[in-house]
Amino acid sequence: MINCHLTQAQASNSTAENEVKKINLAFEMGNNVMLYLDDIQHTNPEFLQKFISLCDGSRKVDGVFNGKSKTYDMRGKKFAVVMAGNPYTESGEAFSIPDMLANRADIYNLGDTLSGREHEFSLSFIENSLTSNRYIAPLATRDMDDLYKLVQIADGNPIATTELQHGYSQAEVNEIVAVIKRIRKIQETVLKANAQYIASAAQDDKYRTEPPFKLQGSYRNMNKMAEKVVPVMTDEEVEQLIADHYRGEAQTLTVGAEENLLKLAEIRGNQTAEQLTRWQQIKADYVRHKNLGDNDNPIATIANQISLLQQGLNQIGQALQQPQSEGLAALNETLASLKLQVNVEKPDHSALEQAMSSFSEHVDSFLTPLVTVLQSNKSVVFGVG
Incomplete structure (x- = not known):
């Protein structure tokens, strides 16, 4: 059990102090209580760790009520703790629940729980935005x-x-319908952003072929755009409203504003030719930087480069097994895309020399038989980039 207190005196500001006071009040009430903590990605991990003992078999937690430290025993009581959060903070930094807490809690992913309820979920964005817009607020x-x-x-x-x-006038119906039509366009983008956000957050970094997508499609995003909608807006004005909103959201990210906006344009299907070219370049550079590995570890860099070389040679072998004309064209293209680069600076131990020697032997064993075979075919034209 972690002996630490949820103390108002430790709160950094009055808002945090009030929240801690509510938490301790929930502990004091004890029975028939659901303690709900939202947006936990903005909290300090130490704060979340205070709930570990409450969520395990001991069902105890330390708190402070009316200035006195107390240990609350929740065994046999109807007391539930519900926490909700996003995989990224507002600045785009990755967030993870402390392991010991995650091991003691039931974890649910919004993307999993929505299966079969997609229609209801999509309508919830409109329901939640009603009070944000004066035309549909009634x-x-x-x-x-x-x-x-x-x-x-x-x-x-x-x-x-x-x-x-309700007894609506025709003018009122026309205004409401016009606003809903425009909000539906916003809803479509928000849902796409939400789906991409969930998919990206669920993917392990080592399998990524493009930068992570960190722009959210939340109720907050929907409400902020919905409040600016008026019945007379044109489609172009709605599109500009969406673009301006997410441009502002992207600027709050620590890094990756450009790539996230380019990805948003891709999933919305409105990328320009220039955006498409730039996005393809970013994805290619992202994969290349991942393959180069840790620049501070030259041995790891060499190992990554050997792996890339082997992949390229495997592609060459597959190309040679194809029909003659098709195989030669594929071989030429494969060789053109095969770029090997090894940068080693200031080797300071024998392990690096051994790795270099092993690398040289592997290159000889890979390439010598290939060159021998290719020299017998005079029609091969190499285009190595």
Whole structure:
């Protein structure tokens, strides 16, 4: 058990102090309580570690109530702790739950729990944004079935206004439908960003072929854009609204603003030719830098380069097994893309010399038989880049 207290005196500001006070009040109440902690990616790992003993078999936690330190025993009580967070902080830094806490908790991924409920989830973005926009805000206090019917009308379905529960004027219906149509365009982008964010966060870094995607598609993003929508906006103005919003979001990332905006344009399907070229270059450079490995470790760099060379030779072998004309063209293209570069600076131990010697022997054993075979074919034209 970790002997540390959730103390108001340790809070860095008044807001944090109030939150800690609420947590300790929940401990004091003890029974029939659900303690919900949101956006835990913004908290200090030490804060989360204070809940480890509460989540394991001991079911105990230290707290402070009315200035007195107490140990709360939750065994046999109906006390649940629910935490929610994102895999990245707002600055784009990776976030992970402390291992000891994760091992004692049930972990749910939003992407997994949404299976079969995609339609309801997509509508929740509109439901959540109702109070952000003055034209559709009244719907928040009316029968929600009206909202669903108005969404169907905005989507082009033939729903009579007489089916609505509230007595709307035609002018009011027209305004609401016009706003929902524009919000639907925003919703489409937010959902795509959300799906890409979840997929990227779930991927291990060693398998990535492009930079991680850190722009979120959250209710907050939806609300911030929805509040600016008016019935008379054109499609171009809506597109500009979305672009401006995510440009601002990208600027809050520590690094990667350009690549995240290029990826967003790709998933939205509105990349320009210049953006496509730049995005392909970034992806190629990303893979190349990963393959070069740790520049501070020359042996690891050499090992990575040998691996790249072997991959290239395997491609050559596959090309030679193809029909003559097709194989030669593929061989020429493969050789052109094969770029081997080894940079070793200031070797300071014998292990590096052994690695270099082994590297030389491998190159000889790989390339000598290949060159012998290729020399017998006079029609081969090499284009090594």
